[in-house]
Amino acid sequence: MQISRRAFVKYASVSAAAVGLSSMQLRRAEQAIAAASTPPVVWLSGSGCTGCSISLLNAVNPTIDEVLTSSISLRYHPNLMAAAGELAVTSALSTAQAGGHILVVEGAIPTGASAGYCYVWDEGGRSVTLADAVTQMAATASQIIAVGTCAAYGGIPGAYAPAQVRGLSSYLGRPVIAIPGCPAHPSWVVGAIVQLLAGTPPTLDSYGRPTDYFRRSVHDQCPRRGTEEAKVFGVSGHCMKELGCKGPETKGDCPVRLWNGGQSWCVAVNGLCIGCTEPTFPKFPLHKALAVDRSTPTPTPIRTATATPRATRTPTATSTPTATATPSPTATQTPRGGNPERTPRPTKTPRSRIAVPVIAGDVAPGVDSDY
């Protein structure tokens, strides 16, 4: 299905409306898109899970792959483009040679082991690392965008890995537009691209994030702000600060923009904000473990150690008594058959309340009724 440039602008206007893009800016974007000079886009993937591309694929109609392949000039994307192999690489290289393109990088850039943790393609019989490709593509780019927290700041691959990954700005030593998130919200990415096409690059904060989306904290916009604080997971409608919610220290408009086409967001499904748009992500512990309540006594076992073995059975006249058949003086249990005077079971002790650390995956999904 061919998506017209007009359809793209219509989609873009919807996603960009919330960031205050004026009608004039949108008109300029439309003119830019309609012109033959629409900036080509080269999209490189580094150390990551490709989740940001998947997130983009979840964009509302028209889908982002249709937008990228039919409405703007996507010259290279390892997952979305139709071309493959040498043809695809040639497209990327010729675009870089011409210059003026938008370079998008998804995933972090490994620098350890001579950057050998991530290769993107072969060129003249030589395997090219992501680091080299980024350097080459960035040199002539008009705009550079890091999509996702891995590309922006290192993210998950930067947590413990020996690959010495770097975020894009850190690696290049120059500012870039950072659209963090694990994954990045599709509207954040499309909105930023539209702003570039409109000739009005987004205003960035000190971490390179567009202030249109990352001006306020998640906490500031959260509908659970000021509500009673939950002590355990799975309680709808309560603030989850005590459980480790990082909304107060995280910038993003998730509570008002919502995810999955405006369906929901992390806190609304009783998960925490884990701070995925911050340069500090992942900040451990992602979920604060609940303390074990040791003030309650240990439950008393139902059967005690004084239970007598079956050897208490009285020998019959025909059987030869043996030493082991002699009833034990400690016998407290009568043979099977039922004696109403048998030792009663100890009274049940109430179960101790042991709070078990819970991770978000343990929580059954259920959208709050008030979202």
Ligand code: SF4
């Ligand atoms: S749930 Fe998280 S983001 Fe919402 S009010 Fe509580 S601490 Fe803030």
Ligand code: SF4
């Ligand atoms: S609510 Fe927090 S963890 Fe969830 S997507 Fe937004 S910034 Fe990331």
